[in-house]
Amino acid sequence: MRHTVDLGTKGRYAVMAMADLALHSSGRPVALAEIAQRQDISLSYLEQLLTNLRKKGMIKSTRGPRWGYVLDQSPADISVLDIVKAIEEPVRRRRRKNGFPVDMTTARGWDLTASLWRELDERVEEFLGSVSLDDIVNRRVVGGGQVFEPGQDPFPDPSTSG
Numbered sequence: 001m002r003h004t005v006d007l008g009t010k011g012r013y014a015v016m017a018m019a020d021l022a023l024h025s026s027g028r029p030v031a032l033a034e035i036a037q038r039q040d041i042s043l044s045y046l047e048q049l050l051t052n053l054r055k056k057g058m059i060k061s062t063r064g065p066r067w068g069y070v071l072d073q074s075p076a077d078i079s080v081l082d083i084v085k086a087i088e089e090p091v092r093r094r095r096r097k098n099g100f101p102v103d104m105t106t107a108r109g110w111d112l113t114a115s116l117w118r119e120l121d122e123r124v125e126e127f128l129g130s131v132s133l134d135d136i137v138n139r140r141v142v143g144g145g146q147v148f149e150p151g152q153d154p155f156p157d158p159s160t161s162g
Helices: 009-024 032-039 043-055 080-087 110-130 133-137
Strands: 059-062 068-071 094-097 100-103
Touching (some): 009 032, 009 043, 009 068, 009 080, 032 043, 043 059, 043 080, 080 110, 080 133
Antiparallel strands (some): 094 100
């Protein structure tokens, strides 16, 4: 049974925090509060994420007057998929029947769309695995060709555009 990666808020915020560390550390520890402020993430939520990433060996924390976090590997060696898998729990595609979860791999009719969802999962994982923190920091991520400036909302409300 194949488990897929669930790209949720935790995974997205963890990627944001790790990209921030890759961009701002230059070998020196970065304070949690600095990351939280730049990325607009709750300090307590960010602390939980970074604790999990530290336990997975992706970052190190330092103590003393220069307290903060540093990457434990080169940004080129850390993929987005590595980060998401370190934070998010694997999930199985599920649907509900009569209010109860049904494992979609055993549900009638699943065979009609199973290959579609499996292929989607594989492509998402392949893409996330191909993008490193170094790619993000150096803006080498392919997609639409648009580069967003700091503070610019990449997902503007369509009802406010002319």
